Amino acid sequence: MIRKIDQQFSCSKMMLPEHRTNLERHCEELIREEELRRPQLDEQRREEMQRLLEQALQTGQSLKIDTMDSYSRCCYRGLPLRCDPATGQITIRTDRGKTLKLKASEIVHLEFDQQE
Numbered sequence: 111m112i113r114k115i116d117q118q119f120s121c122s123k124m125m126l127p128e129h130r131t132n133l134e135r136h137c138e139e140l141i142r143e144e145e146l147r148r149p150q151l152d153e154q155r156r157e158e159m160q161r162l163l164e165q166a167l168q169t170g171q172s173l174k175i176d177t178m179d180s181y182s183r184c185c186y187r188g189l190p191l192r193c194d195p196a197t198g199q200i201t202i203r204t205d206r207g208k209t210l211k212l213k214a215s216e217i218v219h220l221e222f223d224q225q226e
Contacts, residue, residue, distance in 0.1 A: 167193065170189065172187060173220060174186075174220070175188075176219035178216060188204040188210070189203050
């Protein structure tokens with residue numbers, strides 16, 4: 111009896127190619143969403159990043175800044191020129207001489223650049 115029931119449901123172990131494709135696509139979407147999920151920064155980490163930024167502004171050291179918006183994650187390397195708390199923007203000059211304005215709310219990681 112058990113053998114008969116086992117054989118009856120053995121055909122349901124197979125998966126149609128369309129279902130497999132949809133399942134793979136769904137898994138890829140979940141991985142992509144996880145990569146683009148913004149990390150939650152606690153108050154201590156925000157204060158540390160603010161201290162690093164102020165120190166870089168005073169000493170003229172280059173920074174590595176990781177930003178994240180809702181679509182992508184970017185990494186910038188450059189010298190901070192100005193921090194404007196009213197607009198929430200940080201102006202940096204990249205290694206290639208280009209001046210960029212970054213939103214402080216999009217910054218997820220900040221550290222001194224070791225490639226100088």
